[in-house]
C-alpha cells in the first residue's frame with residue numbers, strides 16, 4: 001500500500017508541469033521555417049502534408065507481413081459480421097452472445113483466418129500428388145472443370161466416355177451414380193491401392209487442421225468433429241457442362257451443405273505458378289441480397305483458410321483461367337450425429353501396407 005502510494009507520487013512528479021520559461025518556448029515547426037524565408041506558412045504546411053502522405057503510401061504499398069511457420073502470417077481478417085448480418089441473426093447473436101457449439105468465439109466474433117505453414121510442405125505435396133494420381137487414373141475425372149474426390153464417401157467425379165467405354169454395362173451401372181463413381185470399386189477395377197505414405201499424410205493433415213481450428217476459434221477439440229472432407233481439382237482447360245460445374249457462384253456453406261459449423265481449406269498448389277485465377281473471395285452482405293467482395297485470398301500451396309460456415313461468411317472462388325487448382329476442404333461440425341455419419345478412411349483392403357504391417 002505504502003509502496004504503491006510512493007510510486008504514484010513518483011509518477012505524478014514525472015508529469016509535473018514544466019517551469020513557466022520552458023513552456024513559453026515556441027513549438028518546433030515554426031522555429032524551423034524561418035531558415036527558408038519567402039514562402040507563406042500554409043504552403044509549407046501543405047508541402048509537409050504531401051510529404052507525409054507520400055511516405056505513408058510508399059509504406060503501405062511495400063508492406064509485407066513477416067512469415068512465421070505455424071503463426072498467422074498474411075493477415076487475419078475479422079469479419080465485420082455483426083454490422084452486416086441480417087436482423088434476425090443479429091438478434092440471435094446479441095441474445096446468446098455465443099458462437100457455434102455454444103462456445104464463445106474468440107472475441108465473440110465470427111472470424112476468418114488465413115495461415116501459412118500449418119502443414120509441412122512434404123505432406124502438402126504428397127496430397128497434391130495423390131489427388132492428381134487419382135484424377136489421372138480416372139481419365140481426367142469429371143467432364144467439367146471441378147472434380148471432387150471424397151475418400152470417406154468413397155466417391156470420385158467421373159464422366160469420361162473413354163473410361164466408361166472399357167467397362168461392361170453392368171460394371172458401369174454399379175459404379176456410377178450421377179457424376180460420381182464409387183472410388184473403392186473403381187480402384188478395385190483398376191487394381192489400384194493407396195500407399196501407406198499417402199494414408200498417413202492424409203490423416204496427419206486432417207488432424208493438424210482440426211487442431212489448428214480448435215486453437216483459432218477457441219473451441220475444445222472434443223466439440224469439434226470432422227464433417228465432410230474432400231479434395232477439389234479445378235481444371236481451367238475444361239468448360240462447365242452442367243450447373244454443378246459452376247463452382248464460381250457466391251454461396252454460404254451452411255446453406256450449401258447443411259451441417260458445417262466451420263470450414264477449412266488447404267491449398268495444395270499455388271496461383272501464378274500452377275494456375276491463374278482461382279482466388280478465394282470473402283464477401284460481405286449489404287442486405288437485400290447485395291453482397292460485395294470484402295477480402296481476397298491468393299491460393300498458395302500449404303496455405304490454410306479457416307472460417308465460420310454460416311451467413312456471416314458468404315464467399316466464392318473466381319474462375320480458374322489456366323492450369324489446375326487443387327485444394328482440400330475439411331469441414332467441421334458440432335453435431336455428434338453428423339460426425340458419426342462420416343465414414344472413416346481408409347478401408348484397410350485399399351492400402352498397400354509397407355514395412356511389416358500385415359494387410
Ligand SMILES: *[C@@H]1O[C@H](CO)[C@@H](O)[C@H](O)[C@H]1NC(C)=O
Pocket residue numbers: 153154182183184185
Ligand atoms: C463402394 O463399393 C464398395 C465395394 O464394393 C462397397 O463396400 C461400398 O459400400 C460402396 N460405397 C458406397 C458409398 O456405396
Ligand SMILES: *[C@@H]1O[C@H](CO)[C@@H](O)[C@H](O)[C@H]1NC(C)=O
Pocket residue numbers: 135136140235236237238324
Ligand atoms: C485438364 O484438362 C485437359 C482437357 O481435358 C486435359 O488435357 C489435361 O490433362 C487436364 N489436366 C490435368 C492436370 O488433369
